[in-house]
Amino acid sequence: MLIIKCPYCGDREETEFSYGGENKKRPADPYSLSDKEWAEYLFFKKNTVGWHNELWNHSHGCRRWFSIERHTVTNEIKQSTPSQLSMEENI
Ligand SMILES: [Zn+2]
Structure with missing residues (x-):
C-alpha cells in the first residue's frame, strides 16, 4: 500500500486520495492562446518515467489539493506541498 x-x-493510505494528474502551470491568460495551445495544455500529458510533479486531493480527509513529487517507477515520494490550486481556486 502506498x-x-x-x-x-x-501520512495516510493511498485509498484516501484522488489523483489529479500532472501539476501543470495554468496559462496566465488562457484567452490569448490559440486553440492548439489550449488543447495542448488541457489534453497532452508528459507520461514521465522517473520523477513527476502531480496533483492529489485528500478526498476522504481534509479535501484539500496538494502537489507531490513521485517517482513513477518506484512510487517513492520526495516531497508534499500545499498546492497553489487550493489557495487560488475552489474546485
Ligand atoms: Zn489532508
Missing part, C-alpha cells in the same frame, strides 16, 4: 503524506494531515 503511503502519501498530506501536507495538512500527515
Whole structure:
C-alpha cells in the first residue's frame, strides 16, 4: 500500500486520495492562446518515467489539493506541498 503524506494531515493510505494528474502551470491568460495551445495544455500529458510533479486531493480527509513529487517507477515520494490550486481556486 502506498503511503502519501498530506501536507495538512500527515501520512495516510493511498485509498484516501484522488489523483489529479500532472501539476501543470495554468496559462496566465488562457484567452490569448490559440486553440492548439489550449488543447495542448488541457489534453497532452508528459507520461514521465522517473520523477513527476502531480496533483492529489485528500478526498476522504481534509479535501484539500496538494502537489507531490513521485517517482513513477518506484512510487517513492520526495516531497508534499500545499498546492497553489487550493489557495487560488475552489474546485
Ligand atoms: Zn489532508
